[in-house]
Structures are given as structure tokens and as C-alpha cells.
Amino acid sequence: MMQTLTILGATGSIGTRTLDVVARHPDRYRVFALTAFRQLDRLADQIAAFRPQCAVVPDLAARDTLQSMLAERQIQCEILVGESGLCEVAAHRDVSTVMAAIVGAAGLAPTLSAVRAGKRVLLANKEALVMSGRIFMDEARRAGATVLPIDSEHNAVFQSLPAGFGYGLPNSGVTKLLLTASGGPFRTWSGEQLKSVTPDQAVAHPNWVMGRKISVDSATMMNKGLEVIEARWLFGVGGDRIDVVIHPQSVIHSMVQYADGSVLAQLGNPDMRTPIAHALAYPDRIASGVEPLDLASTVGLTFEKPDLTRFPCLGLAYAALSADGLAPTVLNAANEVAVAAFLDRKIPFLDIATTVAAVLDSCDTGAQESLEHVLAADAAAREVAQAFIAKRSRSYV
Ligand code: NAD
Numbered sequence: 138m139m140q141t142l143t144i145l146g147a148t149g150s151i152g153t154r155t156l157d158v159v160a161r162h163p164d165r166y167r168v169f170a171l172t173a174f175r176q177l178d179r180l181a182d183q184i185a186a187f188r189p190q191c192a193v194v195p196d197l198a199a200r201d202t203l204q205s206m207l208a209e210r211q212i213q214c215e216i217l218v219g220e221s222g223l224c225e226v227a228a229h230r231d232v233s234t235v236m237a238a239i240v241g242a243a244g245l246a247p248t249l250s251a252v253r254a255g256k257r258v259l260l261a262n263k264e265a266l267v268m269s270g271r272i273f274m275d276e277a278r279r280a281g282a283t284v285l286p287i288d289s290e291h292n293a294v295f296q297s298l299p300a301g302f303g304y305g306l307p308n309s310g311v312t313k314l315l316l317t318a319s320g321g322p323f324r325t326w327s328g329e330q331l332k333s334v335t336p337d338q339a340v341a342h343p344n345w346v347m348g349r350k351i352s353v354d355s356a357t358m359m360n361k362g363l364e365v366i367e368a369r370w371l372f373g374v375g376g377d378r379i380d381v382v383i384h385p386q387s388v389i390h391s392m393v394q395y396a397d398g399s400v401l402a403q404l405g406n407p408d409m410r411t412p413i414a415h416a417l418a419y420p421d422r423i424a425s426g427v428e429p430l431d432l433a434s435t436v437g438l439t440f441e442k443p444d445l446t447r448f449p450c451l452g453l454a455y456a457a458l459s460a461d462g463l464a465p466t467v468l469n470a471a472n473e474v475a476v477a478a479f480l481d482r483k484i485p486f487l488d489i490a491t492t493v494a495a496v497l498d499s500c501d502t503g504a505q506e507s508l509e510h511v512l513a514a515d516a517a518a519r520e521v522a523q524a525f526i527a528k529r530s531r532s533y534v
């Protein structure tokens with residue numbers, strides 16, 4: 138059956154790869170809406186190629202610019218604006234499937250809008266789940282939405298779990314989820330070397346090409362921490378049963394361990410088009426454009442334990458998960474602010490973890506009472522993080 142898609146964050150790394158897969162299967166997928174924040178010329182090219190009914194941009198100035206770009210090419214497309222526009226195209230009755238690929242907390246409202254409308258939601262935006270995991274999954278169950286993981290580790294776990302897991306499957310025998318991590322560009326760097334990491338070094342990931350924020354998260358290993366929290370909510374497995382294994386080659390994308398000693402894994406070349414195609418077509422399988430894995434020329438798969446001393450962000454995320462309540466919300470907000478400050482060269486690399494730890498110490502991390510409560514905690518944590526960074530950065534000048 139033809140699926141009609143909204144792609145939230147179409148111009149980003151996940152968004153463009155999604156369109157790459159979609160373009161290979163015009164018989165299966167039609168694009169209803171594309172959204173972008175800044176890269177309007179890229180969005181205009183995408184609109185010309187996929188002819189969606191709607192597009193969403195951040196404000197009226199961006200709408201005028203896009204409108205004139207499209208008029209020059211004589212292309213008709215309804216242009217909506219802002220968060221309300223994003224929520225509208227995510228929940229539209231003509232849409233069956235929503236790719237949630239906006240980065241950061243900005244993705245929460247539109248992703249929840251898709252969930253509440255009972256859509257099939259392909260979830261790349263891990264921050265939404267980290268911020269409000271329990272509320273998000275409760276809403277998905279209530280609305281009968283299907284949430285399919287795009288994050289490569291969660292997609293691999295999903296593929297390695299027995300069908301129906303997470304919906305009360307008895308005696309599944311699942312003992313642990315083993316999330317693999319490449320270790321990022323600084324896996325072998327000393328604590329001393331980490332003091333002088335620059336933004337350009339941090340965004341150059343050895344195996345994956347990704348947006349800037351997630352690339353920095355991979356370098357601090359906060360990305361893996363966010364993924365542990367994401368796995369807890371997606372699969373309903375406690376943090377004590379989610380382990381992280383460093384696997385620098387990024388060939389095994391994650392594993393599931395069973396009571397009988399079996400470990401099931403999903404392997405493939407590190408290319409996000411594989412999990413995207415898997416979730417788009419699930420339960421079918423379609424071509425993604427990814428080269429088949431050449432095992433004979435894959436030299437040595439190795440595994441290590443993560444080092445929480447050099448990469449404290451991973452430990453902070455485990456601690457926030459076990460504290461529960463608003464702690465993951467605060468962790469995520471402080472991390473977003475700290476990563477942006479690091480990319481702006483306002484704080485050094487190691488201060489990302491220092492900032493997150495300080496904000497976790499000084500913010501309310503009680504129970505998540507409602508979505509409004511989560512959003513207020515997010516805003517408060519951002520203010521505390523900004524103030525902490527302003528104070529610290531004065532001391533660097
Ligand atoms: P990106 O920076 O390349 O793209 C982000 C997209 O979001 C862009 O289309 C941008 O226009 C849009 N956007 C940014 N800020 C916005 C705002 N305030 N309002 C509305 N739209 C906004 O990021 P990415 O690497 O594609 O990652 C997207 C999400 O997917 C992130 O949550 C990331 O953690 C997750 N993810 C990415 C990868 C990957 O390989 N890139 C892998 C796993 C998970």
C-alpha cells in the first residue's frame with residue numbers, strides 16, 4: 138500500500154538520506170510534507186524533486202524567501218510556518234508515516250503531535266524520548282501509534298528482539314540489550330589531550346557522517362548515554378539490563394543477549410539508509426542503496442569496555458536514568474546548551490560534562506507530572522546551564 142510521508146527535518150543528515158531511499162521506491166512512498174529550519178535552497182530543491190503538498194519553515198521571512206524561490210520555478214506548494222505548522226503536517230489526516238528527524242528538543246512537539254494522531258512514527262529524534270520518555274510512550278500506546286526506531290543501535294536491537302517484545306511477551310528470555318558504540322574520534326586520546334579538543338575535531342566522526350550536534354555527542358559519548366535512556370523507553374528494559382560495548386569498526390550495530398547464552402546481532406555497513414529503509418518498509422524489506430557487507434574484507438571486529446573516567450557523560454546519563462523523573466530532561470537540556478556553547482567556542486570540550494553535572498546537581502529532578510511540567514523543567518535547566526557557562530567562560534578570558 139502507498140505510504141504518504143511527512144519528513145520533519147528534511148534538509149538534515151537523516152532527512153536527506155530518507156529522501157534518497159524514498160526516491161528508489163516511487164511505487165511505495167509519496168511525500169506529503171517537508172520541513173526545514175535554515176537551508177531553504179536545499180529545501181526548494183527537495184520540493185522540486187518530490188513535489189510535496191506542503192512545506193514548513195520557521196517564520197514569515199523564511200516563507201517569503203521560499204515562496205519566491207518556488208515561484209521562479211513555477212512550483213505550487215503550501216507553506217506553513219513555525220511549531221504549529223510542524224504539528225499540523227505531522228498530524229494531517231492524509232499522512233500515514235512521519236519521519237521525526239528534527240534535532241534536539243525542538244523535535245518534541247511535532248513528534249508528539251504525530252504520536253497523538255496515531256501515525257506510524259519513524260523516530261530519529263532521540264532527544265524527544267529522553268526528555269519525556271514515559272509521557273511519550275504512554276501517548277503512543279493510547280493513540281495506537283507505531284514507533285519504529287531509526288537510531289542504528291535501536292533499530293538493530295529491534296531487529297534482534299523476538300517479534301512482539303515490549304507488548305508483554307512472556308518468557309522471551311531476553312536478559313540484556315548490548316548497545317554498541319564506536320567510541321568516537323577520541324576513543325584512544327588521553328585525558329590531557331581531551332582538554333584541547335576543537336569543534337572541527339569533534340565533528341569529524343570516524344565512521345558516520347551526521348549533523349553537528351550528534352557528532353559532538355558521539356565524541357563525548359553523551360550520544361550513547363542518550364541512547365541508553367532511549368532504549369529504556371522504546372523497549373521497556375531497565376538501565377541495569379542495558380550495557381554499552383565499544384566496537385570501533387561500527388559493523389555490529391547492537392545486540393540482544395538471551396537466557397540460553399545466545400547473542401543476536403544486526404550487522405551492516407555504517408549507513409543510516411539501512412535502518413531508514415528497514416523502518417519505512419517494516420515488516421517488508423526493500424533496497425536502500427547500501428552496499429552489501431563484504432565480510433571477507435572486514436578486518437577484525439573488536440570490543441572494549443567504555444571508560445567512564447575519560448568520558449563522564451555516559452555515567453551521567455546512566456545516573457539520570459536511574460534517578461528517573463525529570464533527571465533525563467535536565468540532562469538533555471544542559472547537554473544541548475553546553476554542546477552549542479562548545480561549538481561556538483565559548484567553553485572547552487571537557488566543560489560539556491562539567492556543565493551537565495553541575496546543572497543536574499542544582500535543578501529539580503522530581504517526577505514528570507505532565508508535558509507542561511517537562512517543558513518547564515527543560516526551560517529552567519537551560520537557564521541554569523547558560524548562567525553556569527557565562528560564569529565559567531568569564532574565567533577563561
Ligand atoms: P541535522 O543537524 O543534520 O538536521 C537537523 C534537521 O532539523 C534539519 O533539517 C534542520 O533544518 C532541522 N531543525 C534544526 N533545528 C530546528 C528547529 N529549531 N526547528 C525545526 N527544525 C529544526 O541532524 P541529523 O544528524 O539529521 O539528526 C537528526 C536527529 O536524528 C537528531 O535527533 C539525531 O540525534 C538523530 N540521529 C541522527 C543520526 C545520524 O546519523 N545523523 C543517527 C541517529 C540518530
Ligand code: MG
Pocket residue numbers: 288289290364
Ligand atoms: Mg545511534
